[in-house]
Amino acid sequence: xxxxxxxxxxxxxxxxxxxxxxxxxxxxxxxxxxxxxxxxxxxxxxxxxxxxxxxxxxxxxxxxxxxxxxxxxxxxxxxxxxxxxxxxxxxxxxxxxxxxxxxxxxxxxxxxxxxxxxxxxxxxxxxxxxxxxxxxxxxxxxxxxxxxxxxxxxxx
Amino acid sequence: xxxxxxxxxxxxxxxxxxxxxxxxxxxxxxxxxxxxxxxxxxxxxxxxxxxxxxxxxxxxxxxxxxxxxxxxxxxxxxxxxxxxxxxxxxxxxxxxxxxxxxxxxxxxxxxxxxxxxxxxxxxxxxxxxxxxxxxxxxxxxxxxxxxxxxxxxxxxxxxxxxxxxxxxxxxxxxxxxxxxxxxxxxxxxxxxxxxxxxxxxxxxxxxxxxxxxxxxxxxxxxxxxxxxxxxxxxxxxxxxxxxxxxxxxxxxxxxxxxxxxxxxxxxxxxxxxxxxxxxxxxxxxxxxxxxxxxxxxxxxxxxxxxxxxxxxxxxxxxxxxxxxxxxxxxxxxxxxxxxxxxxxxxxxxxxxxxxxxxxxxxxxxxxxxxxxxxxxxxxxxxxxxxxxxxxxxxxxxxxxxxxxxxxxxxxxxxxxxxxxxxxxxxxxxxxxxxxxxxxxxxxxxxxxxxxxxxxxxxxxxxxxxxxxxxxxxxxxxxxxxxxxxxxxxxxxxxxxxxxxxxxxxxxxxxxxxxxxxxxxxxxxxxxxxxxxxxxxxxxxxxxxxxxxxxxxxxxxxxxxxxxxxxxxxxxxxxxxxxxxxxxxxxxxxxxxxxxxxxxxxxxxxxxxxxxxxxxxxxxxxxxxxxxxxxxxxxxxxxxxxxxxxxxxxxxxxxxxxxxxxxxxxxxxxxxxxxxxxxxxxxxxx
Numbered sequence: 001x002x003x004x005x006x007x008x009x010x011x012x013x014x015x016x017x018x019x020x021x022x023x024x025x026x027x028x029x030x031x032x033x034x035x036x037x038x039x040x041x042x043x044x045x046x047x048x049x050x051x052x053x054x055x056x057x058x059x060x061x062x063x064x065x066x067x068x069x070x071x072x073x074x075x076x077x078x079x080x081x082x083x084x085x086x087x088x089x090x091x092x093x094x095x096x097x098x099x100x101x102x103x104x105x106x107x108x109x110x111x112x113x114x115x116x117x118x119x120x121x122x123x124x125x126x127x128x129x130x131x132x133x134x135x136x137x138x139x140x141x142x143x144x145x146x147x148x149x150x151x152x153x154x155x156x
Numbered sequence: 157x158x159x160x161x162x163x164x165x166x167x168x169x170x171x172x173x174x175x176x177x178x179x180x181x182x183x184x185x186x187x188x189x190x191x192x193x194x195x196x197x198x199x200x201x202x203x204x205x206x207x208x209x210x211x212x213x214x215x216x217x218x219x220x221x222x223x224x225x226x227x228x229x230x231x232x233x234x235x236x237x238x239x240x241x242x243x244x245x246x247x248x249x250x251x252x253x254x255x256x257x258x259x260x261x262x263x264x265x266x267x268x269x270x271x272x273x274x275x276x277x278x279x280x281x282x283x284x285x286x287x288x289x290x291x292x293x294x295x296x297x298x299x300x301x302x303x304x305x306x307x308x309x310x311x312x313x314x315x316x317x318x319x320x321x322x323x324x325x326x327x328x329x330x331x332x333x334x335x336x337x338x339x340x341x342x343x344x345x346x347x348x349x350x351x352x353x354x355x356x357x358x359x360x361x362x363x364x365x366x367x368x369x370x371x372x373x374x375x376x377x378x379x380x381x382x383x384x385x386x387x388x389x390x391x392x393x394x395x396x397x398x399x400x401x402x403x404x405x406x407x408x409x410x411x412x413x414x415x416x417x418x419x420x421x422x423x424x425x426x427x428x429x430x431x432x433x434x435x436x437x438x439x440x441x442x443x444x445x446x447x448x449x450x451x452x453x454x455x456x457x458x459x460x461x462x463x464x465x466x467x468x469x470x471x472x473x474x475x476x477x478x479x480x481x482x483x484x485x486x487x488x489x490x491x492x493x494x495x496x497x498x499x500x501x502x503x504x505x506x507x508x509x510x511x512x513x514x515x516x517x518x519x520x521x522x523x524x525x526x527x528x529x530x531x532x533x534x535x536x537x538x539x540x541x542x543x544x545x546x547x548x549x550x551x552x553x554x555x556x557x558x559x560x561x562x563x564x565x566x567x568x569x570x571x572x573x574x575x576x577x578x579x580x581x582x583x584x585x586x587x588x589x590x591x592x593x594x595x596x597x598x599x600x601x602x603x604x605x606x607x608x609x610x611x612x613x614x615x616x617x618x619x620x621x622x623x624x625x626x627x628x629x630x631x632x633x634x635x636x637x638x639x640x641x642x643x644x645x646x647x648x649x650x651x652x653x654x655x656x657x658x659x660x661x662x663x664x665x666x667x668x669x670x671x672x673x674x675x676x677x678x679x680x681x682x683x684x685x686x687x688x689x690x691x692x693x694x695x696x697x698x699x700x701x702x703x704x705x706x707x708x709x710x711x712x713x714x715x716x717x718x719x720x721x722x723x724x725x726x727x728x729x730x731x732x733x734x735x736x737x738x739x740x741x742x743x744x745x746x747x748x749x750x751x752x753x754x755x756x757x758x759x760x761x762x763x764x765x766x767x768x769x770x771x772x773x774x775x776x777x778x779x780x781x782x783x784x785x786x787x788x789x790x791x792x793x794x795x796x797x798x799x800x801x802x803x804x805x806x807x808x809x810x811x812x813x814x815x816x817x818x819x820x821x822x823x824x825x826x827x828x829x830x831x832x833x834x835x836x837x838x839x840x841x
Contacts, residue, residue, distance in 0.1 A: 041767035
């Protein structure tokens with residue numbers, strides 16, 4: 001990772017079900033409230049559709065669906081994190097955006113098997129800060145349609 | 157001198173001049189005797205030479221110089237126009253193009269031009285005995301010698317000689333003002349103005365700056381090139397008040413030469429000054445020179461429009477900004493409808509109207525005549541016809557038809573393919589044509605025209621036409637279609653097979669077309685532009701390839717429809733009409749629901765099922781149907797309700813969602829929501 005040059009990494013922490021996840025701030029364009037989403041027929045189930053982000057048509061991914069967590073009604077705390085990866089700009093629906101933190105690179109540990117398995121394919125590593133366990137997401141893998149979580153493969 | 161700031165202009169103008177060279181050379185080929193055409197080419201070549209020498213591209217200047225010599229020979233009937241000569245000149249122009257291309261790509265514009273230069277020199281030497289003789293001829297044709305009051309440097313002499321060649325006469329006009337004249341500078345100005353109405357003032361003695369500062373006695377001399385005769389010039393200048401005497405004398409080119417040789421011995425003060433200036437600023441001089449010519453040309457044309465060059469990027473930015481405005485306009489319209497305040501409504505209506513006009517203008521600004529694409533074809537066709545040993549006339553009709561720049565950029569390659577195809581497979585060789593009782597020379601007609609919201613480009617040849625059997629055999633052999641299906645196809649469907657990938661009917665594979673990769677690429681490109689291509693052909697008579705293209709790609713008119721709670725936009729360009737159909741009018745044919753629409757059986761597509769729209773409402777007893785078409789085929793899209801017609805800005809779904817089926821893009825509606833645009837071409841197979 002390019003950020004490896006610096007000793008600290010700034011991350012955005014967000015909540016999905018009971019777990020806390022994080023992505024580097026450098027990949028985040030903005031954080032939006034939930035708004036009307038236009039469904040796109042014929043796309044993967046986890047692609048919720050598109051929104052109008054200040055004149056740009058932006059695809060939206062429901063992370064709960066992506067990780068095969070049970071869906072929940074959107075609430076006031078539901079947020080859309082607009083993330084960029086190369087040329088692609090997508091919105092990620094999360095339960096809430098919690099925090100912006102600086103973490104030391106040394107504190108990133110490889111993903112342990114114990115995390116639970118469901119989201120392992122999308123994980124870059126984990127960070128332990130005091131009592132919190134943050135899961136670092138690999139955005140490229142989250143966006144990759146062909147990569148399915150283990151639950152999907154069991155269903156298939 | 158720092159030249160980089162001029163580089164862009166240089167490249168642009170060089171390209172224009174080369175294009176003009178090409179066009180006129182082709183004309184010249186048709187009328188070898190027409191000297192006005194030669195003059196045009198000469199002028200382009202000359203300007204090009206001047207520009208490239210200034211910019212320091214020596215190879216470019218060297219080649220144009222040599223080309224100019226040959227052209228000069230032609231102009232003076234020293235060298236006859238022969239196909240061989242034209243080939244060499246074409247070759248030279250090719251080289252020039254390659255060099256300009258290299259410069260525009262950031263190269264140094266160097267190229268080995270010795271071959272072209274050598275050929276040109278051969279022509280010049282071999283067939284034109286002596287250039288000087290020619291010049292003398294002109295000289296003797298001019299009026300009797302008069303001693304000159306002004307002396308001229310080399311540049312000025314060139315200008316004078318050139319204008320003489322273009323039918324202007326150089327005059328020295330001696331002007332004397334009244335002794336008691338108070339505002340001498342003003343009178344000088346008026347004299348100049350009067351003179352410039354008649355022609356071009358090349359030089360003044362004393363120089364203009366001194367005249368303006370009134371640093372002269374009562375008389376001065378100006379050198380003027382004009383087409384008028386001397387009495388008229390004298391009269392015009394005498395009309396300026398306080399001028400007591402105006403005397404115009406014609407200059408002969410011999411007279412020009414002599415004083416130049418004497419110059420070192422008796423240099424007039426101001427001449428030295430001018431000389432120095434010339435050395436200092438060769439660039440501006442040359443620019444001036446081409447300017448002069450420019451004005452001459454404008455004067456000859458009399459009706460040149462005033463234009464400015466604008467970087468296309470700026471237009472794109474303008475377009476993007478305007479798109480944003482269109483979205484907001486939609487939003488405002490919606491708000492004003494909801495609030496129903498008369499004053500607001502009126503204002504919004506006005507704003508809509510104005511922005512509508514604005515939209516037209518912006519779209520028009522981005523319109524480029526197809527000429528920009530077409531103009532490279534005559535050369536290409538000429539060359540190909542030569543390579544193929546065929547005789548072909550290319551007729552271009554409607555080159556002034558305008559298309560959006562984005563479409564223009566994309567349409568070039570498909571047209572090249574189709575033209576090559578017509579040349580290679582369409583038009584027969586002269587002996588075959590003769591045997592079939594046709595004229596030896598085949599004709600390819602390239603025609604562009606507007607119709608409704610579309611532009612059509614047709615490529616028509618009077619060649620062999622498409623053989624149904626040959627196409628079918630080939631298609632079956634290549635596994636594109638099977639035997640049974642083949643016999644059921646209509647002629648049109650058979651022709652469509654040509655566009656299938658992996659198809660090539662040429663018996664021999666040539667390097668012009670026939671790799672079998674071409675035509676399906678053509679079809680794909682055109683369809684990706686929202687257009688379509690159809691073929692019509694008659695065996696033995698010829699074929700027509702007809703391309704239909706949308707006028708613009710960024711703002712389109714759509715019909716908004718509602719399916720359950722979702723909104724979709726159907727491009728108006730593919731809609732034939734809308735209809736309300738009762739459920740009992742729907743018929744079943746082979747598990748396909750169809751309706752009888754004006755005597756035609758039209759299959760129904762239920763967008764709700766197709767797009768897997770979540771069901772929330774019950775169907776009523778009527779279906780709202782949008783009848784759309786693709787080519788000859790029609791389909792009825794079943795929706796829940798029609799919302800209305802609207803102009804929308806086409807937005808791409810981006811790379812990530814490019815796979816979405818039957819959705820060509822999205823647009824943002826007045827309420828800020830995104831609506832998807834239905835791709836009717838993908839829905840109709």
